[in-house]
Amino acid sequence: MLKFTSMTINNFGPYEGEQTIDFGDGDGVTLIWGDNGHGKTTLLNLFRYALFGRFQYRHETVDDILKLVNREGMKAGKYDFKVLLKMLHDGKRYELTRQYSVRPGVSVPTRNDDYVQDVFLKVDGHFPPNKEHELAMIMPEEVSRFFLFDGELLQEYEELVKDETSVGDKIKKSIESILGVPILTNAAGDTNFVLGEYRKEQTKAAQANKQTEKYAAQIESEAAKKEEQTKELERLQTAYDEAQDLRAKFEDEGKQNEHLRELIQNMEHLESDIAAKEATRDGLLQSIVVATRDVWRYVIGKRTTEILADVKSELSTLQERHNTHESATRLMSYIQHIVDTHHCECCNQDVDEAHVSALKKRLDEEPGEFGGLSVEEKERMKHLQIRQASLESMSSASDTQVLKIYEDQLADLLVQIDDAKGQLKDLRDEISRYGNVSDLTAAAKENAQNLAKCYAKIENLKEGIQATKDKIKEADIALASLEEKVRKAGTSDADLNLAVKKVEICAALHQLFTDGIAAYRDKLKTEVERDATELFCNISSDSDYTALKINDNYGLSIQHRSGEIIPFRSAGFEHIVALSLIGALHKNAPLSGPIIMDSPFGRLDPTHKKNITKALPLMSDQIILLAYTDEIDAQTARQVLGNTLKKEYRLRKYGSFHTAIELQ
Amino acid sequence: MNDITNFRLSKAANDVADRLVATGKFDHGTSAAKFAFAYAVKNFYGKFDPATYAVSDSNGSNYSVGSFDDLAPYVKVLYPDTDTPYIYVRALIVFGLIEIGKVIDAGGMPKIYLLCE
Numbered sequence: 001m002l003k004f005t006s007m008t009i010n011n012f013g014p015y016e017g018e019q020t021i022d023f024g025d026g027d028g029v030t031l032i033w034g035d036n037g038h039g040k041t042t043l044l045n046l047f048r049y050a051l052f053g054r055f056q057y058r059h060e061t062v063d064d065i066l067k068l069v070n071r072e073g074m075k076a077g078k079y080d081f082k083v084l085l086k087m088l089h090d091g092k093r094y095e096l097t098r099q100y101s102v103r104p105g106v107s108v109p110t111r112n113d114d115y116v117q118d119v120f121l122k123v124d125g126h127f128p129p130n131k132e133h134e135l136a137m138i139m140p141e142e143v144s145r146f147f148l149f150d151g152e153l154l155q156e157y158e159e160l161v162k163d164e165t166s167v168g169d170k171i172k173k174s175i176e177s178i179l180g181v182p183i184l185t186n187a188a189g190d191t192n193f194v195l196g197e198y199r200k201e202q203t204k205a206a207q208a209n210k211q212t213e214k215y216a217a218q219i220e221s222e223a224a225k226k227e228e229q230t231k232e233l234e235r236l237q238t239a240y241d242e243a244q245d246l247r248a249k250f251e252d253e254g255k256q257n258e259h260l261r262e263l264i265q266n267m268e269h270l271e272s273d274i275a276a277k278e279a280t281r282d283g284l285l286q287s288i289v290v291a292t293r294d295v296w297r298y299v300i301g302k303r304t305t306e307i308l309a310d311v312k313s314e315l316s317t318l319q320e321r322h323n324t325h326e327s328a329t330r331l332m333s334y335i336q337h338i339v340d341t342h343h344c345e346c347c348n349q350d351v352d353e354a355h356v357s358a359l360k361k362r363l364d365e366e367p368g369e370f371g372g373l374s375v376e377e378k379e380r381m382k383h384l385q386i387r388q389a390s391l392e393s394m395s396s397a398s399d400t401q402v403l404k405i406y407e408d409q410l411a412d413l414l415v416q417i418d419d420a421k422g423q424l425k426d427l428r429d430e431i432s433r434y435g436n437v438s439d440l441t442a443a444a445k446e447n448a449q450n451l452a453k454c455y456a457k458i459e460n461l462k463e464g465i466q467a468t469k470d471k472i473k474e475a476d477i478a479l480a481s482l483e484e485k486v487r488k489a490g491t492s493d494a495d496l497n498l499a500v501k502k503v504e505i506c507a508a509l510h511q512l513f514t515d516g517i518a519a520y521r522d523k524l525k526t527e528v529e530r531d532a533t534e535l536f537c538n539i540s541s542d543s544d545y546t547a548l549k550i551n552d553n554y555g556l557s558i559q560h561r562s563g564e565i566i567p568f569r570s571a572g573f574e575h576i577v578a579l580s581l582i583g584a585l586h587k588n589a590p591l592s593g594p595i596i597m598d599s600p601f602g603r604l605d606p607t608h609k610k611n612i613t614k615a616l617p618l619m620s621d622q623i624i625l626l627a628y629t630d631e632i633d634a635q636t637a638r639q640v641l642g643n644t645l646k647k648e649y650r651l652r653k654y655g656s657f658h659t660a661i662e663l664q
Numbered sequence: 665m666n667d668i669t670n671f672r673l674s675k676a677a678n679d680v681a682d683r684l685v686a687t688g689k690f691d692h693g694t695s696a697a698k699f700a701f702a703y704a705v706k707n708f709y710g711k712f713d714p715a716t717y718a719v720s721d722s723n724g725s726n727y728s729v730g731s732f733d734d735l736a737p738y739v740k741v742l743y744p745d746t747d748t749p750y751i752y753v754r755a756l757i758v759f760g761l762i763e764i765g766k767v768i769d770a771g772g773m774p775k776i777y778l779l780c781e
Contacts, residue, residue, distance in 0.1 A: 285688040288688075288689045288776070289688075289689060289690065289691045289695075292689055292690050292691075292695055292699060292776055293691065293695050295699065295702075295776070295777075295780060296698040296699045296701060296702035297702070298702075298780065299699070299703060299705075299706050299779075299780050300702040300705050300706060300738060302706050303705050303706045303709050303742075304738070304741070304742070307741070307742065383744070387741060387744065390737060390740070390741045391741055394737070394741070400777040400780045400781070403776060403777045403780070404775075404777040407689075407775040407776060407777055408775075411775065
């Protein structure tokens with residue numbers, strides 16, 4: 001079992017400086033959290049780069065080395081980068097370093113030739129003589145798709161359910177590789193070659209015998225025909241494989257064109273959405289500007305209102321005293337009139353001397369509270385009256401309600417614009433990776449024409465292959481008949497008998513391997529079907545889906561409780577089936593290793609996410625899971641994984657070109 | 665004492681005014697300055713004495729007092745004893761901007777209506 005124990009990255013992609021992720025030696029799951037654009041896919045690709053020296057982004061291999069260097073490092077003049085992957089395999093410790101260094105004499109690299117790539121492999125502290133062979137033994141590239149995979153590409157496994165698709169063919173070959181089928185197919189090929197050599201010897205021996213020489217001549221002629229047809233078959237087969245590769249390429253380009261068109265459409269929608277939101281933002285800002293132009297009156301008004309209340313209160317006290325004095329003065333004037341005239345106008349009667357004396361006495365008394373305002377107080381009152389008038393003229397009818405509404409709307413809008421711009425940047429980044437998109441329609445048209453030609457060529461080649469196979473079969477029948485005649489006619493010839501015997505044994509051996517391949521395939525299919533079903537039933541929340549059924553391509557279909565095959569399965573279930581297949585392949589493969597998955601939960605509901613998380617330790621002894629925040633609930637993941645969760649890391653972005661790997 | 669006919673803000677106060685204008689919510693430095701004046705009166709009237717306030721420097725923008733004519737009546741009402749209202753206007757604007765700057769530094773740019781309450 002291969003295990004990754006640590007990976008150290010230096011100045012690569014978004015990872016500035018030297019950073020290490022420690023996976024430890026034990027079994028279990030390592031969770032690496034990171035939002036979109038924080039470097040999850042880069043991390044997955046770094047495993048691929050370290051192991052195979054190839055850096056792949058989605059379907060494309062990145063050829064421009066300068067694109068791989070950390071931008072912050074570049075600014076600081078660091079152009080070298082490297083990855084150190086430490087592994088454990090069958091008790092041996094492997095240290096694999098892959099690095100790009102700037103060629104001596106080059107100060108600032110501008111092209112791939114300015115770099116030198118070095119690969120170092122240490123096994124238990126020693127450098128093995130053939131490192132590529134060592135690496136191929138622990139992790140062959142042709143099976144890497146089952147160890148390192150991007151959740152978004154799991155839909156490819158749907159191709160296995162269909163007949164004769166180029167992607168399906170490739171995956172089938174990979175599946176047979178990981179399951180060890182090539183050991184038998186190679187053996188069958190080798191025995192077939194030896195059988196051919198023995199047949200030549202047999203023909204030679206028959207030529208030397210008088211009784212069989214005429215058959216030998218015919219055998220030679222038939223064998224020559226067969227050889228010619230076999231060469232033709234090989235040529236056709238090669239052409240067929242090339243055509244299939246071309247078809248895969250065109251299909252992929254077609255999908256990418258389609259995907260690209262979708263991306264461009266999304267980008268255009270997003271751009272117009274942002275433009276509309278920005279127009280609304282500008283409108284809101286204009287309204288806010290109008291509101292803030294006068295809002296100071298409202299703010300100051302809060303204080304002037306308080307001052308006005310104080311002024312009014314003081315003024316009221318003075319006014320009251322003034323009014324009381326005025327009333328008292330009027331009364332005193334009336335009393336003085338009575339004293340002067342001894343007559344009361346009010347009751348129209350004369351007043352006697354006794355009453356007049358009493359009134360005189362009253363007039364001579366101190367005015368007391370009726371005495372009126374002092375000169376200062378009168379001044380104060382005048383001043384307060386003026387102040388009151390000023391303050392009242394300053395009162396503002398406006399308040400901040402409108403401003404509040406506008407500002408709250410603006411805040412929401414700014415968040416929406418910011419989010420949309422983030423999405424737009426991601427889209428533009430993705431689109432920019434496709435290169436020039438200006439002539440997309442023409443490219444799509446050309447692609448469709450190429451694909452149509454390719455389909456026609458493949459059909460022709462298939463017919464040619466079948467016709468050639470038929471001719472080879474005819475030659476084989478003719479040869480078998482002639483060989484039978486040789487065997488019967490040359491029984492007394494020892495050399496001929498020996499040659500015949502060798503052919504018989506080798507033919508039986510070849511047949512054994514041929515039958516073995518078929519039997520082994522059947523056995524593998526049964527076991528993969530069984531293990532995939534077990535995993536599927538663990539993960540699936542639909543109790544009516546009781547089994548998975550495998551076809552000749554290792555494609556899996558879902559079987560209903562009633563025995564019927566589910567004709568159209570959802571994207572989510574497609575995902576679950578693919579994960580079940582990968583888990584089953586790991587269980588049945590002679591080669592076992594870790595599974596590293598990038599965003600594998602995208603299309604799934606919370607129940608299935610939880611079930612898959614729970615099933616992860618069943619898929620492989622070591623799982624490294626790259627997930628964006630909330631792709632799965634962190635608490636649920638910790639709970640269901642329990643002590644099988646070894647470590648958690650977070651990819652934290654501190655800048656466009658600086659992501660730090662932090663242990664949680 | 666003679667009142668002023670034009671004045672400069674301090675550098676620190678001017679920076680705060682620029683930050684307020686940069687939000688797009690104030691059309692000009694004078695709007696931000698008037699708002700700061702009101703902010704100072706609302707929150708510091710009675711506690712802050714514009715008569716004795718020493719503005720640290722004059723390295724900010726230059727304004728004609730005419731831009732703040734509408735503030736002078738308030739000063740006359742709020743500080744009836746003063747005969748130099750524009751010196752008070754300048755002091756209150758500078759002080760108000762510095763105080764708003766403290767709020768921004770402590771918790772980021774607030775919504776303007778929150779400064780009004």
